Amino acid sequence: MERHCFVHQGEYSMDPVVTRFPPSPTGYLHIGGARTALFNWLFARHHHGKFILRIEDTDVARSTDASIKAILDAMEWLGLYWDDGPYFQTKRLPFYQDYLQRLLDSGKAYYCNCTPESLERRRQAALAAGKKPKYDGLCRDRGLGPGPDRVVRFRCPDVGTTVLNDLIKGPIFFDNAELDDLVLQRSDGMPTYNFAVVVDDITMNVTHVIRGDDHVNNTPRQILIYQALGTPLPQFGHVPMILGEDRTRMSKRHGATSVMAYKDMGFLPEAMVNYLVRLGWSYGDQEIFHLEELVEKFSLEHVGKSAGVFNQEKLLWINAHHIKERSPESLVPLLEPFLMERGYPRKPAAYLSKAIRTLQARARTLVEMADSMRFYMVENMEYDSDAAKKFLVPTLRAPFQRLMESMERLENFDEASLENVFSEVVAGLGMKLGKLAQPVRVALTGGTVSPGLFEIMDVLGKQTVLKRLGRALEYLNAV
């Protein structure tokens, strides 16, 4: 209810804004993570602050180098460059040990030798008894020291209330009695997530923790650790989740969840950013945004509180928009991988640009564009059989011959001249342009759907056009 007052807390401080994105390298960068990264990046940029990339690799068993690379690649593809890092938690072990010792020394943490099996049994029992499956505090006061197979737990206060003044959701109250003595350090010596984040955010001077909704319940535990350590709290902002069509947490069965999968499907990074930012954030009625503009306009107070459904239709529309908006030249390098993939012969960039220009309004993705580019690229494209049967008929012999004769004489093979040629032929034969256009289209592209005839011919050039017309003439003579 007092949202604005919370939102402004950070702005009154003299501290420069520091945000971070802390993925765990156990897979690719997914849609939700990308949006979190984007929000953090935008917030930092907007406030002229710093954006840190931190790899949370304390789960040694599941972390992989391939994942790290995949995540970094995706961040770069989106244009979310970091100012600092990437840091790796596994290389910061002394920090965690230092802070852990402080907690141990002050009695805020203790050793525990409960086995995972025993813990699991007790959890199940609690659940069966209708109670919350939290740690029962067995080792709390046993005064255990370090030893093999022992973890360190946080001594969580069992009375009182912890308040999270969330930048997005407002104040949230938690009964400390609901929380339990979470593990800070595993038996292998690695810090756990909840402890490592706190230590890292403290030592990296993070001022704003912007992350997914699913972390709300971790926050009171982290706040308690900050308090036990006697360090000031950062500001927290919890962004709502992204759901699939069925309104459950987005997963692979809802379609692609990897950011790079969208790159492969022919989406532009700016379209991805544009779509992602609008999923949960708004600026009045505006739909189209560019990165630079977002830096200026982004703020947490316009981030909504409710979860949103990922909608690929809208992404397609936004992608189509950005494709139209880009210069053809800038699209060339992005499209090239897709052209290679299709095994098309190489063409000069200038040729590709001209072809792209005719397709920009017709393609929603680079995949669609590469597909419809075929007739521009392949020497002898095949005729669509239905189209050929319907349009390449013997009555076109005279019109085609006349066209070719007139074109042969053309000095400037450009759209305007071509249009004149067509008008003359059509007028001379007393037919409608429409009657001639489709057969020519089939002759030139193999199909009935394509950019405007004159632009196509302009791109293809005199030689190719005459060749294809000639080939069509042979075809309809043979029918």
Place this chain on the structure above:
RNA sequence: GUCCCCAUCGUCUAGCCCGGUCCAGGACACCGGCCUUUCACGCCGGCAACACCGGUUCAAAUCCGGUUGGGGACGCCA
């Protein structure tokens, strides 16, 4: 089971904090039409929502309470 969050068109959302200007605005999708050498693009128009119940008030999408529904979290994962 316990705790936490959320609730405006099918979807993303504006509006809600500071009640009247909202018989609720924009966008995607969908349906018509226009443009037109095909397909698109573009333009014009249409369909479609304040979850429910109660309270406060002259007045509630907006404030309060409850119900229902949905989501999330309860790990030596992050």
